[in-house]
Amino acid sequence: MVRQRAAPSTPAAERAAAAAKKATAAKKAAAAARNAQKGAGSGSSKSSWNLMSALYVAIGVLVLAVVVATLQQQGHLFQAAEQPSTDAAAKRAPLPPVEDRSRGMSIKSIAERAKSLPCKNRHTDRDCHNFARHGHCSEAPGWMAVFCPASCNTCELKDPSVRCDAERIGYERTPALEPGSIDDLFANLPARYPEYNVTYLSRPPSGPWVVKFHNFLDDEEINTLINQAAGDLQRSTDQGGFSEDGVQEQVISQGRTSENAWCDDECESNPIVQRVMNRIAEATKVPQDNFESFQLLRYQIGQQYTRHHDSSASDNEMLAGPRILTFFLYLSDVEAGGGTRFTDLKPPITNNPERGSAILWPSVTNDDPRRIDSKTFHQALPVEKGTKLAANIWIHQYNYVLPNLHGCTGSFSEFE
Ligand SMILES: O=C(O)CCC(=O)C(=O)O
Ligand SMILES: [Fe+2]
Numbered sequence: 001m002v003r004q005r006a007a008p009s010t011p012a013a014e015r016a017a018a019a020a021k022k023a024t025a026a027k028k029a030a031a032a033a034r035n036a037q038k039g040a041g042s043g044s045s046k047s048s049w050n051l052m053s054a055l056y057v058a059i060g061v062l063v064l065a066v067v068v069a070t071l072q073q074q075g076h077l078f079q080a081a082e083q084p085s086t087d088a089a090a091k092r093a094p095l096p097p098v099e100d101r102s103r104g105m106s107i108k109s110i111a112e113r114a115k116s117l118p119c120k121n122r123h124t125d126r127d128c129h130n131f132a133r134h135g136h137c138s139e140a141p142g143w144m145a146v147f148c149p150a151s152c153n154t155c156e157l158k159d160p161s162v163r164c165d166a167e168r169i170g171y172e173r174t175p176a177l178e179p180g181s182i183d184d185l186f187a188n189l190p191a192r193y194p195e196y197n198v199t200y201l202s203r204p205p206s207g208p209w210v211v212k213f214h215n216f217l218d219d220e221e222i223n224t225l226i227n228q229a230a231g232d233l234q235r236s237t238d239q240g241g242f243s244e245d246g247v248q249e250q251v252i253s254q255g256r257t258s259e260n261a262w263c264d265d266e267c268e269s270n271p272i273v274q275r276v277m278n279r280i281a282e283a284t285k286v287p288q289d290n291f292e293s294f295q296l297l298r299y300q301i302g303q304q305y306t307r308h309h310d311s312s313a314s315d316n317e318m319l320a321g322p323r324i325l326t327f328f329l330y331l332s333d334v335e336a337g338g339g340t341r342f343t344d345l346k347p348p349i350t351n352n353p354e355r356g357s358a359i360l361w362p363s364v365t366n367d368d369p370r371r372i373d374s375k376t377f378h379q380a381l382p383v384e385k386g387t388k389l390a391a392n393i394w395i396h397q398y399n400y401v402l403p404n405l406h407g408c409t410g411s412f413s414e415f416e
Contacts (some may be wrong), residue, residue: 119150125150145157163406199212201359208373215356222356233259246408263294280327284325286395289401296389322369328360335386338382343378
């Protein structure tokens, strides 16, 4: 199981988060002024001199707060802002925005400053300084916070509990599924999509919901997805442990021997890819922002993915929550083998690849979308003849794009 999504560059959500942060700073300044005014007014003397001085104090505090906020945004107070603190309350306090801390500075001054910081870049200093200079600290803040913290002057964000603070990134969690939603969704699919001749491979009460959409993709869509993957395929990985800065190790495993490529920003902005994503969002009634990127897969003879689950209970601790649904697209027929087998059903069921078809199943239970559905363990059987091309769309309970942008989903794609 891999989790990855290309970091989108400054999506609307990120701009909204930045705007919200600015609004909060302004509100804080106003509140400070209001408090100062209140404090002055609560004194025993009611003389007009006292009122006037209270007003001057309030105005003074307001001006000071605005000046401090502005200087912080422009990076002039970076020395003070980056002081590491182990104090939990201080960690919860709003952090200065990362935007513009390094954008446009000369490489020399970024390098000078980085040398004096208590943390080091994980990527080469030269590249990191260059990325920072060109605004990537705000455009790909999660990746940069983990790999180039010194160049962005965001050493405090190496700590995932700081980096992934929901308030800091302006994250509001709206669940895609409520208890009962899965049954409603799956029960209604055949009636909603007569054009795809939706059939149940399995359904409650005897098994989990697994539905098949026939001819879900047309030739143009299939070819576009295949072309996007061409040239980018790499040996697939499984998820390993977490490092202390919240990055999940990707391990080569004997259980997963296919190759895969991620649909990056350019691929995702392709209108034909968009058309497919929109259709999946409409079919599942989950917004696209809850999707990981398309993961395109190629299995050659003997390649497989042994029994696994797409989600794990610990995903409930991540901002995006667990994967709740898998929408799996078949981009080729396979001459022999290569079926998707739901291993834990009695008897197990196998769906054979059929170019253009898709299957959909839940990874969590209908009654409690926080609980992993133990009935949906599955495997990709080894290809015996031919080549299998396919694609995963993993769908989360909450918005995935924003936490991914901030490096809070466990892994990153290399950003270009
Ligand atoms: O290839 C298949 O049939 C299933 C692949 C799969 O389960 C996965 O990539 O998680
Ligand atoms: Fe899977």
